[in-house]
Amino acid sequence: LVTLHRSFLTAGKQLLEAYEKDDEVNAEQLEERLERIERQLQPAWALFELTLELQKAQEQKNSAAVKELRNEIAALRGTHNAPPDGADSASEKMPAPVTITEADRMAVAQLDFQEAIFPLLKLHCVRCHGNESQEGDLDLEKAATELPLVRNTRLWTSVAEHTKNRVMPPEDENQPSDPERRTIAAWLESEIANFDYTKVDDPGYEPARRLTHQEYSNTVRDLLGIPLRVTDKFPIDLSGTSGFDNSANTLFVQPLLLERYLAAADEVVRQALPETIVTPEQQQAWQRVFFTSSDVAGSEYSAASQILSRYLSRAYRRPVDPQELTQALKQYRRARQSGDSFARSIKNVIRASLISPKFLMKFEATRTSDQAYPVNDWELANRLAYFLWASMPDDELFRLAKTGTLSNPDVLTEQVNRMLAQPGANTLGTIFAAQWLGFQHLGTRVRADPIDNPWCTDSLMAAMKSESAMFFTSLIRDNQPLQRLVNAQYTYLNEELANHYQLPGIKGNEMRRVALSTVNRGGIFTQGSLLAVTSFPGRTSPVIRGKWILEDVLGTPPPPPPPNVSEFSDEIDRRRSLTRRQKLELHRQQPNCYACHSQIDPLGFSLENYDWFGRFKRRHRRRQIDATGQLPDGTRFTGPAGLKTVVVEKRMDDLTRQLTKKMLAYALGRQLEYYDELAVRQIIARLTSDQHRFRTLIHAIVQSYPFRYKKNREAQTATLSPKQP
Template identity: 35%
Template structure:
């Protein structure tokens, strides 16, 4: 199971030598004979390192004796077996158990873990109240209000746990985020609903730190000063395509024979030029009416006639500068042909035709809106509070639309919208006493609808899911399967590709990759975009077209446009459009040969067998290595003298350090197998003038030469990969780290997947029908 943001990952490598084995080995007389060989292996090969306060990896086997038998500790025991069979412990410089000894230990673990069984009560796991992350917030706002302008771009980044940014335990709510929520709620409500009427359109004033400056001095006592050609700019959310008025309050420090000159620009496009003859103490107001499209756009005031004469006899006339005190934007102004924003009709499903209908219409509008915003049935009291808020607008002689706009703003800042809450509904006997339910309690149908939609769409349920929830049908396996298939066909499932695959494959890191431009001149923005898109389309095809998950390891096809095909040396592909391409050789095919993965697992100036090997261990085999000891130098800083030769040869010199050897024995082999790809994923035969050696041997004994044979080794470990992928998908679906009690669900998911031709879609379907997905701890 994924170990998440704890120290458990470091310990799990070390547990190949023991973790909690001693307690069951001595627990009862009837187990004694079966346990004796395993106990002997532990005592002979493990206790020298794993006991006491100084136990390696923080793993004190003596303290772990109280944890009980493997039947109650399935998760660590599975990892124990993997490391025993993989030969990763004890370290190479320690005495090694024979094949028979290791086999006896592994067999005993199998027997003990099997005793746990999955036929009895299984706890479906805890539920943490989860805040919407940034992607979920943007998508939910879009589907709820019709407003699609990514307000969460201004929010702080979400914390990550267990490899994903939708984990409830780490999604905190810092004060700055609450401030952002309040501002976003106002902006969204304004964009969603056209208040109409003859009143003055709203005004937004930017001043002080709201003003961004490029060129000249960033700060001035009276605003922003441009002492050389540059601009002061703001990014404004224009609610809809319409007319607006921009007002710039500015003045000049005058010099030369011209006044300071200012150019107003929208997204860099000049709109109008002003002569700013105003001076300090009497700034001018410069106004322009413009038409702007809906969305976030950059409005700037640019200084375009800088002047400097150090020899002028009057010091006050030597330097011409522009000072911008504020930028004001008013609108939208309703113009001929202007249509209300899309959210207007989506939200305002009813409108009063006479004053006495105000209350009833407000109830109809807000009851429907609240049902969708809170993603559950709402009470009359909840609706009444918002209707009262809307009525306050009427009391102030404002329109019905304005009243609904205020209510929508309040809803968008409420915890019921910002959080996904799954309530505990205990079963009680006739006397009201809670009945123990060891299998947990089922989620409500509305909660299942939300789990489905946020799993596959990163957004709220649609009308069909709400209907099925109202009809109490979302615990029916056939209905669930039909909905999953429908939802995966929907374009909104692109969010699942971007958010799950983007984090599992670490594609998000590609945005920050910065290969050395001197060494890798082929790398540019179009190539970066193409790398990412290849992996997204590859994942989507395997998911939506019922292809085998083994294609992730090795496939004879991929998705290319001309730019990426040229990078790969694949002929016959022209144009910017991506298409599925049959690969001519086995140099490519599968995730580990895709440029996106190869680039994010490289350093800026060279490849990194260690990073690539770590990626394979974590994302494919589910066997993460521990962090390196704190006193081990990085490859480039090895203290034993200069390292020479190919990168492989330098890495082997580095691992000669005993502190490095045990981890590198696991990390390096898959990384060496990918050395024919440079730091941006291009094929190469030589490194630094020397021929590349891409051969190696896995700790489990499989030998290979190059990426094609490495892929064959990984294919042979399909069960490990299938389990790893199932665990990662279940973690993402639940928004929490997996627990010991989830092991049975993962067993069922992987078995059903194997029985259905190893289809990725089957993993998704079985997750949705699993107890951890449909139930919660009682």
């Protein structure tokens, strides 16, 4: 061991000298030599550590530990760097998935679900996933009654995939024959793929919902022209079923939030429109509100009417009706008669408007109709602004809404391009991407700790979040293809983040675009913010990272784990000489664990070169990191470069579909339903026709049926009707 260690140090010193001399040939030979020595060092170190443990166990007369350690030493001496007993690829031991042919699809074309398919599911699946035993919260008996089956597309697609790939039923359950597997999978796949969504005329219902806290802040800023921090004490916004905090099903007004709105209204008026103007921003806010005076308007009342008419139309984000203006003027007049100044009387009305549901909520008008109908131009302006800017419409959108021309498709296209060039579109990175991918949790769930990670600063975490947000926004502004999300060869760095990544030559605190020459950086899988939020504090987690890729990035979540399952069995966990990867490989061989881990682990293993905070490393505890992975279909890949290739070459359809569904849900402010599937497919078709470019995605969403139409709630029963407009 000492000899090997000395050889390793000598070769390392020679390699550094070769680097300094730019001696590439010698450096390459020395790198190969170091790898050979390291392959010898790994079992030597492991044997050394196990021998020390064995001596300790013998001194303590722990016969069970002595026996186990002797077995491990014998196995290690016999296999060197081979995986431990049974830890070779579990997928190689599993039978091959069944293949669905066109003949299978034709054979099931005339079968009835209740008569031919559900009996097979009842025989093989319902015992664990039925009314009485809902393992994994899955009740197939209940789901079978929710027709059409496409109402639960994800569930039935998962059933088909697990049946084909022999993931389910578990090995210890009654197994369907291969013909039965083909029948189940072929029928479900055909039913989902061939369902005629054009018969479902339902763009969805637009419920009234309040502004998110970020939307509130942005709207106040754009309404008065001054950025203010007044939402810090608001109760936290929750993510809805869509995965975003702008989902209508979570945006209710709690009593505590109502109290905070009252305090915030006072604070907004106090800071933006003070009695004594101190800052240029306050001067701008004052001029924006008090744009006229009694001298110009002819009288105080006329000036108040003009000021409040303009202000309330912008605050309510639609034309103010005469009755609303009359009520506001009455409030102004009462304040004036009580002795308040002209300005203070106007500010009383502004303060009241900021706690009005007409400001705090997003309402849309309804028609007396049981059919779908288009949103009006004012509503379209609001949908567009809160989608792309997370804020209120600007004067240009208001002007087009007033003239009734915004709904013209060509005008809408022009406005989207204009809006994407504005700073407000940065919210697609700071809000949409942050909530979709999860990096908004950096700084909350993942925090700096002066003891465990003193090198981690608030400024470093801010830079990591900015990297991901700026990167995503650049993909849209530059109209890049969706695959650049994964394999872009640039990122955004400042000096602190570049040092964290060990990338030289970046100076200063300003974030800037940096071209990359290494495959170890570039794309979302290598960004520190996302690597940190998919790790445990202090160590990586291939399981969390792999699940994040499958579920959040690709939209193909693995099956839920069995109830009460632990990370490792006690038997596996006691084997201290094993790496975490080796333990996971053993864990994966258990019948109840293979279904999940055969899909999750290979993806997570490929990112093991990144520590829990995104720093790249080749070794862990003196061992070379194994970043190889093998998918259930036999595809092998290594490291981040291999992962990027696998996703781009094999999973781009999944990534495209997931991004489309996520962005459409964010744009609509609600969870997608089965009747949105046609819109999703139409958007993807448009993407495919234009090289899967980001701006095409946004244009297609804005022009889509659910974005431009709506249906009354009482009529929202997925009425079968002719093809959509």
